Amino acid sequence: MSQSTGTPLRIxxxxxxxxxVQFDRHLGGAELRLERKDSVLSELDExxxxxxxxxxxxxxGAAAGNTVTALxxxxxxxxxxxxxxxxxxxxxxxxxxxxxxxxxxxxxxxxALAATxxxxxxxxxxxxxxxxxxAETSLVxxxxxxxxxxxxxxxxxxxxxxxxxxxVRAVRETDHAALNLEAGLPVLLSVTDQxxxxxxxxxxxxxxxxxxxxxxxSLAEIGVDAARxxxxxxxxxxLEATERPARTSGTIITDxxxxxxxxxxxxxxxxxx
Amino acid sequence: xTNILVYVxxxxxxxxxxxxxxxxxxxxxxxxxxVLGTSPDAIADEEARAGLSAWGASGFYSADATNGLVAPDxxxxxxxxxxxxxxxxxxxxxxxxxxxxxxAGVKLDAGVxxxxxxxxxxxxxxxxxxxGSYTVRVKATRGPALVTVKPNSVQLxxxxxxxxxxxxxxxxxxxxSGAVATVTGSEARxxxxxxxxxxxxxxxxxGRGVDGDxxxxxxxxxxxGAAIGASRAATDAGWIDHGAQVGQTxxxxxxxxxxxxxxxxxxxxxxxxxxxxxxxxxxxxxxxxVFEIADLGIVGDLATVLPQAAAEIRRRKG
Ligand SMILES: Cc1cc2nc3c(=O)[nH]c(=O)nc-3n(C[C@H](O)[C@H](O)[C@H](O)COP(=O)(O)OP(=O)(O)OC[C@H]3O[C@@H](n4cnc5c(N)ncnc54)[C@H](O)[C@@H]3O)c2cc1C
Ligand SMILES: Nc1ncnc2c1ncn2[C@@H]1O[C@H](COP(=O)(O)O)[C@@H](O)[C@H]1O
Numbered sequence: 216m217s218q219s220t221g222t223p224l225r226i227x228x229x230x231x232x233x234x235x236v237q238f239d240r241h242l243g244g245a246e247l248r249l250e251r252k253d254s255v256l257s258e259l260d261e262x263x264x265x266x267x268x269x270x271x272x273x274x275x276g277a278a279a280g281n282t283v284t285a286l287x288x289x290x291x292x293x294x295x296x297x298x299x300x301x302x303x304x305x306x307x308x309x310x311x312x313x314x315x316x317x318x319x320x321x322x323x324x325x326x327a328l329a330a331t332x333x334x335x336x337x338x339x340x341x342x343x344x345x346x347x348x349x350a351e352t353s354l355v356x357x358x359x360x361x362x363x364x365x366x367x368x369x370x371x372x373x374x375x376x377x378x379x380x381x382x383v384r385a386v387r388e389t390d391h392a393a394l395n396l397e398a399g400l401p402v403l404l405s406v407t408d409q410x411x412x413x414x415x416x417x418x419x420x421x422x423x424x425x426x427x428x429x430x431x432x433s434l435a436e437i438g439v440d441a442a443r444x445x446x447x448x449x450x451x452x453x454l455e456a457t458e459r460p461a462r463t464s465g466t467i468i469t470d471x472x473x474x475x476x477x478x479x480x481x482x483x484x485x486x487x488x
Numbered sequence: 489x490t491n492i493l494v495y496v497x498x499x500x501x502x503x504x505x506x507x508x509x510x511x512x513x514x515x516x517x518x519x520x521x522x523v524l525g526t527s528p529d530a531i532a533d534e535e536a537r538a539g540l541s542a543w544g545a546s547g548f549y550s551a552d553a554t555n556g557l558v559a560p561d562x563x564x565x566x567x568x569x570x571x572x573x574x575x576x577x578x579x580x581x582x583x584x585x586x587x588x589x590x591x592a593g594v595k596l597d598a599g600v601x602x603x604x605x606x607x608x609x610x611x612x613x614x615x616x617x618x619x620g621s622y623t624v625r626v627k628a629t630r631g632p633a634l635v636t637v638k639p640n641s642v643q644l645x646x647x648x649x650x651x652x653x654x655x656x657x658x659x660x661x662x663x664x665s666g667a668v669a670t671v672t673g674s675e676a677r678x679x680x681x682x683x684x685x686x687x688x689x690x691x692x693x694x695g696r697g698v699d700g701d702x703x704x705x706x707x708x709x710x711x712x713g714a715a716i717g718a719s720r721a722a723t724d725a726g727w728i729d730h731g732a733q734v735g736q737t738x739x740x741x742x743x744x745x746x747x748x749x750x751x752x753x754x755x756x757x758x759x760x761x762x763x764x765x766x767x768x769x770x771x772x773x774x775x776x777x778v779f780e781i782a783d784l785g786i787v788g789d790l791a792t793v794l795p796q797a798a799a800e801i802r803r804r805k806g
Contacts, residue, residue, distance in 0.1 A: 475796025
């Protein structure tokens with residue numbers, strides 16, 4: 216795992232700062248935006264970070280010159296997602312932060328992220344999560360690949376990088392089959408929660424993170440016109456939102472020997488059978 | 489009249505339920521053409537095209553077959569959109585459909601909307617967000633709108649349509665699609681003979697509580713004609729295929745009836761099943777969170793409750 220092989224890799228991991236799924240989440244305000252308090256690093260992006268760290272380690276890690284940059288686009292608090300990524304082991308952080316980005320849909324998000332990637336000089340591997348836990352679209356990875364002209368190996372449960380060539384192999388699970396994929400570097404990967412077991416930041420990682428830098432970028436710095444992003448630049452608009460009434464519990468019975476029959480009685484009464 | 493495209497990645501001799509739903513929805517809103525996928529499996533013969541034509545396709549677009557992932561289909565779809573002047577493009581809501589929509593959306597500078605459950609005549613899309621806690625109405629402000637539609641969202645006509653001849657096919661030159669990952673091989677999943685999880689009217693799901701034995705879950709599922717689901721604990725343990733996982737990182741289901749057995753009801757599991765019409769939970773632990781959302785909760789051992797219910801259903805059916 217740790218001997219140096221091949222040329223060092225420049226790896227970018229995309230991490231999103233999202234409202235914690237363990238709490239109630241709300242849309243609010245005239246533009247029906249998601250309220251972003253109680254936000255955390257999206258748990259599905261921890262798998263992306265782990266995949267990025269493992270790829271770097273397979274080439275000898277930071278000692279051999281491999282870098283893992285964590286990038287998040289979001290409001291000021293999104294710096295916390297970058298910080299946690301540094302604690303887990305990313306070598307440096309980038310935070311794209313600009314008021315004009317608020318309300319960006321997937322298309323506008325991928326536009327801003329693509330411009331950031333170009334500003335940073337490009338990468339050998341870009342890794343994303345399978346979906347953000349707030350927007351839940353899985354659109355951003357494919358859109359980023361399209362905008363950057365990269366081969367996409369997306370929704371993969373397994374990734375392998377040949378030690379001495381630049382070929383990436385991955386397995387994509389679909390409803391009907393497991394597909395074997397192959398592409399040469401540079402590539403864009405999105406990894407599922409089947410891909411690995413994300414590490415926890417340990418004490419050493421937390422201390423080391425304090426010395427790592429987070430570069431904050433504005434739209435002007437990446438050369439994107441504010442009119443092309445945010446709610447105004449997005450090609451979709453939310454017109455209306457209705458909160459679904461919370462489900463409540465119904466009848467609870469304790470099995471006294473014939474609960475299976477009672478279950479069937481219930482289904483019959485509900486005209487399900 | 490509105491021109492609408494429907495993306496059919498892999499046509500079959502008779503269109504699948506989700507393909508029939510997309511075609512039915514599209515036909516309600518305008519004039520329908522089908523864009524066929526470019527994978528070598530997707531080469532549509534006359535019979536497959538006739539099947540899709542009977543469900544409303546009045547024309548087809550295709551391109552040369554490739555082994556490329558997503559990008560070639562997105563390029564073809566964008567080319568067909570320009571060619572046809574479509575204002576709406578419907579795709580399946582699975583990962584292939586979403587990603588093809590995503591890339592075509594970039595090429596066309598158009599809005600992409602996932603997880604649709606309905607589309608009205610003004611092309612306003614209804615979908616649920618935040619794991620089902622809100623229903624929103626969304627529209628594309630720049631078109632053509634690319635919309636991925638969830639299965640079970642469209643009421644199919646009571647009668648099968650009459651057979652017709654295959655509508656005409658046009659082969660397009662989609663042009664360069666940039667660097668592309670190649671599909672070098674695939675391993676098909678074995679069909680279970682049970683209903684498709686996301687399309688089923690009934691689902692019986694098992695969790696860690698089945699303790700390695702899905703027998704009681706299968707028994708009740710077969711008595712009901714239900715599909716089988718699972719929690720991530722059960723799929724991670726390898727007791728059942730990952731394709732059965734219901735939840736945040738598995739399938740989202742909204743059947744008429746979801747029977748949850750030996751599943752605690754973690755937030756990630758609820759995310760995939762809480763929009764079911766009826767929820768029945770069987771769990772040994774009276775404090776299991778799943779009881780907070782169950783219409784009928786049974787505190788008991790699934791190993792006895794499920795087989796008893798299965799036998800009773802078979803007895804009543806006679
Ligand atoms: C990023 C991420 C994504 C995830 N995605 C998903 C997802 O998509 N889907 C999902 O399901 N989970 C998902 N999870 C996991 C989720 O958090 C829970 O860990 C999981 O759902 C627990 O599965 P379980 O309920 O089967 O197991 P447990 O929580 O261990 O519950 C087992 C239950 O069975 C009951 N039981 C035991 N024996 C019996 C018996 N004989 N009869 C009746 N009841 C019995 C117990 O009382 C207990 O309530 C995800 C987690 C993470 C971190
Ligand atoms: N604002 C963002 N900042 C950084 N990464 C993002 C952002 N939005 C989406 N991503 C990445 O894209 C993936 C898919 O997100 P989505 O398309 O929103 O479901 C996430 O798992 C992230 O890796």
